[in-house]
Amino acid sequence: LAQAPRHPALSQRGVSVSRSARRLRRRSGAKPPMKGAHGLAVLVLGLTAPAAAGTDAEQLHVTIAAADKVVVSWASPTGKQASLAIEEVDDMGTAFATTLRTISPVTETYKYQRPTWYGRQTAGTEPYTSPLLLHANTSVTPLKRYRYRIQEGTNATEWRFFRAPPAAGAARLRLAIIGDLGQTDDSRDTCQSIAAAHAIHPFDAGVLLGDLAYAEGVPTKWDTFGRFFDESGCADLPWLVIPGNHELEADALTGEPYLPYRRRWKTPVVGPEEVANDFAINDQTAYDFKVRYDFGGSFYSVRLGPVHIVALNAYTETAQGSKQQQWLSAEMMKVNRAATPFLVVLTHAPWKHTSTVHQADQELATTNLRDMAEPLLHMGGADLLFAGHVHAYERTLPVHGLRHFVVGNGGNYKGLSDTWLESNFTAFREGSLFGWGTLELTRDAGSWLMHRSEDASIIDSEVFAAQHALHIPTQQEMVAEIIAEESGPVVVVVLLVTVITFCVVGAAMCWLFNRRSNKEDGADRGLREYSVDGNSVDANTVGNPSAAGDYSSGNL
Numbered sequence: 001l002a003q004a005p006r007h008p009a010l011s012q013r014g015v016s017v018s019r020s021a022r023r024l025r026r027r028s029g030a031k032p033p034m035k036g037a038h039g040l041a042v043l044v045l046g047l048t049a050p051a052a053a054g055t056d057a058e059q060l061h062v063t064i065a066a067a068d069k070v071v072v073s074w075a076s077p078t079g080k081q082a083s084l085a086i087e088e089v090d091d092m093g094t095a096f097a098t099t100l101r102t103i104s105p106v107t108e109t110y111k112y113q114r115p116t117w118y119g120r121q122t123a124g125t126e127p128y129t130s131p132l133l134l135h136a137n138t139s140v141t142p143l144k145r146y147r148y149r150i151q152e153g154t155n156a157t158e159w160r161f162f163r164a165p166p167a168a169g170a171a172r173l174r175l176a177i178i179g180d181l182g183q184t185d186d187s188r189d190t191c192q193s194i195a196a197a198h199a200i201h202p203f204d205a206g207v208l209l210g211d212l213a214y215a216e217g218v219p220t221k222w223d224t225f226g227r228f229f230d231e232s233g234c235a236d237l238p239w240l241v242i243p244g245n246h247e248l249e250a251d252a253l254t255g256e257p258y259l260p261y262r263r264r265w266k267t268p269v270v271g272p273e274e275v276a277n278d279f280a281i282n283d284q285t286a287y288d289f290k291v292r293y294d295f296g297g298s299f300y301s302v303r304l305g306p307v308h309i310v311a312l313n314a315y316t317e318t319a320q321g322s323k324q325q326q327w328l329s330a331e332m333m334k335v336n337r338a339a340t341p342f343l344v345v346l347t348h349a350p351w352k353h354t355s356t357v358h359q360a361d362q363e364l365a366t367t368n369l370r371d372m373a374e375p376l377l378h379m380g381g382a383d384l385l386f387a388g389h390v391h392a393y394e395r396t397l398p399v400h401g402l403r404h405f406v407v408g409n410g411g412n413y414k415g416l417s418d419t420w421l422e423s424n425f426t427a428f429r430e431g432s433l434f435g436w437g438t439l440e441l442t443r444d445a446g447s448w449l450m451h452r453s454e455d456a457s458i459i460d461s462e463v464f465a466a467q468h469a470l471h472i473p474t475q476q477e478m479v480a481e482i483i484a485e486e487s488g489p490v491v492v493v494v495l496l497v498t499v500i501t502f503c504v505v506g507a508a509m510c511w512l513f514n515r516r517s518n519k520e521d522g523a524d525r526g527l528r529e530y531s532v533d534g535n536s537v538d539a540n541t542v543g544n545p546s547a548a549g550d551y552s553s554g555n556l
Contacts, residue, residue, distance in 0.1 A: 055157055058075050058226070060073070062238040063239050064239065065268055067142050071138075072148060082150050083105065085102055103136040106137070108132075110129075113127040113252040142170065143167075163204070173307050173440070175439045176206040179389070180209070180409070182212075182214045182410065182411050182412035190435070191234035193456045194237075202237070205238050208242070209244070209347075209387060209388035210243050211389070212247065241267055242311045242348060245315055255278055256275050272296065274292070275292065292317050305340075314348060314365040332377070332379055332380035341466040347369065348388055349388075350366075350385075350387035350394075350404060352399055355421070378401070383403065383446075387405070388410070391414060393459070405448070409433065427462070430450075435453050435459065445465050448461060448463075
């Protein structure tokens with residue numbers, strides 16, 4: 001392994017294998033060693049971020065803004081301005097000529113102070129100031145491979161690689177799905193496992209179902225989470241992200257909720273963010289908040305491959321007439337099953353599960369979102385709903401056509417939930433393992449695998465058909481349909497003309513036949529009697545000596 005080449009398909013971040021192996025050896029004994037192809041991929045893939053030659057770029061990650069747009073984000077602790085260099089590469093990682101681009105990022109910083117009411121710790125006396133945060137927005141061609149690096153003058157990080165997601169309507173989408181990740185050793189197992197799977201069979205994107213850093217109002221934990229995410233392998237693929245309750249984190253200085261999440265993680269956007277600065281907790285145990293965070297990274301939609309993805313947020317206004325309700329109602333009218341046979345919903349808190357914790361009816365925010373959104377999603381024919389929040393895994397049978405998945409066992413520090421209620425709608429549940437899932441969807445069917453983080457073994461699986469898939473006609477079928485639908489009256493006229501013509505031709509033929517028959521009858525009558533030497537002779541007797549004597553003498 002120490003002699004293995006640093007191939008982009010095996011080492012997404014260009015990390016030396018020997019350094020990765022040393023890090024694995026340092027961690028040996030904490031967990032059972034990974035076996036087979038999974039363990040090999042982890043060794044080859046590496047576990048540390050690339051060395052930055054003269055740069056201080058850190059916390060790198062790629063998020064999806066659309067099928068043809070991504071955002072490359074990083075942080076500079078010393079406030080260094082830098083740019084993104086990106087170019088298209090082939091499957092071997094070789095760059096194509098003339099594709100190199102240099103992108104100037106959008107930069108921002110923020111101040112944050114923990115409010116005194118926040119949990120177990122008191123507010124700090126000095127506000128936290130974030131490092132310089134840089135976000136480079138760039139267009140990409142769906143399913144093309146790219147390499148990128150951060151440049152500061154003549155200094156740059158090593159090249160990293162990613163593949164752009166598929167365009168809307170493409171035949172296939174492959175996702176890695178995590179909920180409630182955190183930044184523990186179990187979290188690292190999860191990211192490490194996903195990175196290994198990605199090196200063998202690449203994902204188009206990953207999905208984070210909220211509760212990312214578990215900062216709990218400690219602002220520096222967002223920096224440690226960013227480094228962990230970058231170094232553990234999760235940053236090897238582009239991501240879709242939604243907020244959870246742990247992202248609320250209202251700022252004591254401004255009263256704005258979600259401040260670190262909004263500044264650090266970018267998402268598809270269906271409208272400019274709208275944030276109120278009067279956040280308040282009415283009842284913590286009942287998840288009753290006064291909060292408004294609309295559009296931006298709060299709720300959104302994106303179409304990738306055969307999938308229309310809708311991301312919802314329980315921790316904002318969800319009543320009838322709210323921005324989220326109006327947007328979702330309009331979004332359901334845009335579902336196009338011919339292009340996207342699957343409608344997939346992402347939200348943090350689950351609506352249908354059997355864990356004894358976080359029941360939807362006991363949390364007001366979840367209840368309000370479910371009561372508003374569920375009828376609209378049924379109208380749109382939603383197929384799959386993924387959530388976290390409950391630190392366990394559960395998959396339901398279809399409930400009114402909708403399959404519910406709880407994938408909240410990503411690795412958070414609070415541990416797992418393994419107590420359950422009786423159920424007649426659960427297909428599978430497991431509360432003793434950390435894990436993540438693989439969702440693969442085509443135009444006709446889908447498959448789901450739930451993996452154990454520690455060794456990537458499969459603990460649950462399901463295959464299902466696309467219940468709302470529309471048949472895509474062939475060119476011949478389309479031509480036949482056009483003739484049938486648009487040329488119907490013409491066909492009727494042609495049939496009528498054909499029938500009339502047949503009748504006219506038939507009548508004419510009958511008339512000609514009768515006329516010919518009459519002529520032949522007249523000729524026959526004329527031939528029956530003619531004179532031979534003045535004598536009348538029956539023509540039927542000509543050549544018949546016995547009937548009319550012998551005319552061989554030539555008198556005829």
